[in-house]
Amino acid sequence: MGRLLGISNIQSLNLCPVGVNEERAEGRELRAEGKKQKAAKEVPTEPLRGDPGRSGPPSEHIFASRRGPSCKRVVGLRRRILGSRGRQKADVGAGRWLAPGHRNGFIANPEFSHRKRVTNVPARKTYTEAMMTRSWQEVRADFPILRREVNGKRLVYLDSTATAQKPRCVIDALSHFYEHTNANIHRGAYSLSIESTDLYEQARSRIAALIHAPETGVVFTRNTTEAINLVARTWALDHLKSGDQILVTELEHHSNLVPWHIAAKATGAEVVGVRITSEGRLDQEDYQQKLRSGKVKLVAVGHISNALGTINPVKQMAVQAHEAGAVILVDGAQSVPHLPVNVQDLDADFYAFSGHKMCGPTGAGVLYGRPELLEKMSPFLGGGEMIDQVFVEHSTYADLPRKFEAGTPAIAEVIALGVAAQYLQDIGLERIWQHEQELMRYALERIRDVPELTQYGPIGEDRAGVLSFNLEGVHSHDVAGFLDEQGICVRSGHHCAQPLMRALGVGSTARASFYLYNTREDIDLFIEAMQNIALFFKE
Secondary structure (H helix, E strand, O other), X not given: OHHHHOOXXXXXXXXXXXXXXXXXXXXXXXXXXXXXHHHHOOOOOOOOOOOOOOOOOHHHHHHHHHHOHHHHHHHHHHHHHHHHHOOOEEEOOOOEEEOOOOEOOEOOOHHHHHHHHOOOOOOHHHHHHHHHOOOXXXXXXXXXXXHOEEOOEEOEEOXXXXXXXXXXXXXXXXXXXXXXXXXXXXXXXXXXXXXXXXHHHHHHHHHHHHHOOOHHHEEEEOOHHHHHHHHHHOHHHHHOOOOOEEEEEOOOOHHHOHHHHHHHHHHOOEEEEEOEOOOOOEOHHHHHHHHOOOOEEEEEEEOEOOOOOEEOOHHHHHHHHHHOOOEEEEEOOOOOOOOOOOHHHHOOOEEEEEOHHHOOOOOOEEEEEOHHHHHHOOOOOOOOOOEEEXXXXXXXXXXXXXXXXXXXXXXXXXXXXXXXXXXXXXXXXXXXXXXXXXXXXXXXXXXXXXXXXXEEOOOOXXXXXXXXXXXXXXXXXXXXXXXXXXXXXXXXXXXOOHHHHHHHOOOXXXXXXXXXXXXXXXHHHHHHHHHHHHHHHHO
């Protein structure tokens, strides 16, 4: 029974009482048998969208395109496997392939479980419209953790800048993979491995679509930090020399500073910083003046400051960097989760971001690099997966992007990251951004009710949903501790931005940050708690 269900030892996991497991298992067997009989009668004939002339399950096309003509035998095996177990069904009207279980216009598949919340949707277009018009309370209901209480209070999560909470569809994608599909990717000729490879590469396609990048330029990493280190340990070591400069800013997260310190020490280059203004914006005159030195070979800048929410004009800065003969790396950890990003329109040479800040799991991140730059770069890590041919004396490397993905990757996490990317796109990143802007305007209005509070960061349209502040006479850690007693989660400390704290003249701040699942009610509870803290310390 375990093999039939794709879960070999469910009772030993103590997921639920044994009797319930037995009833569920029996029901699954009956449903699986019914699906086999139904699927045997249905053979898809419509071509996959964007792939004219091809028919059959998309996994065959993906696998063949990834592995080349030499895999025809394996694809034939795949056809036999699908023929014996039931083929996937095609949604002809939408031009999309849907997993077995598709019914009534929505997908009964844990990978897309957020779509099951929208009922009576006959086609993809209608589903998209429904997703993009859901209320924010309905969106909030997608996140199971937000139903819990902390210290007897409703959880108010205001720390999405550090990590975002996960919707049910992402949680389900992880468990579904391990229960039904778990196998290593790219090297297997059996069904599970082929399915895992398909899902992994589908995630790459989704990320490429999210940031408007070619798939060959999308490299999976563990997080933003590793993505930046990849460039610092490859491109920087290959191109920098004594007398060159790396231009950073006072706004940067330590992840966009320390790797360049290490690269500078190894190459003899110098790290130079751009000042900030009193409002918390980059001093653009200082930036241009430092570019005019002719020594700058690389600019490293964050798209949005994690500590202040400042939105930097990276498109303009990229033009100026290229005119000065430098390449530009953008830290997009705080931008990709919150607003539409087009790396080609921004003209970024490298763009790094993390999955866990965009509703995905920890352990999966992305480096976008211009394919022409990645082609010339040395590998970051050596080992399996990233090779073409290996001899005793030397080796050659795989094509992009696998050249930079050595060893077994975080397969389940990458697949779930792809689901998170689709979830954000389905809701609409422009809509998410407008929601956060409205919340930020409301928060800036409400903090006037707490005169003891000092906020840091620019006031204007170039500000994301990040509120860094201090309360007069109270350390930021104490503020965070008192807020926690009310079930309110904020971050306190230097936020991995010590140069910025020095520029502001403070040792630390408390930070509240907003995301798609936050509401005005969250801000009202936050302000009420801040008023109580201020009153407590006055007394």
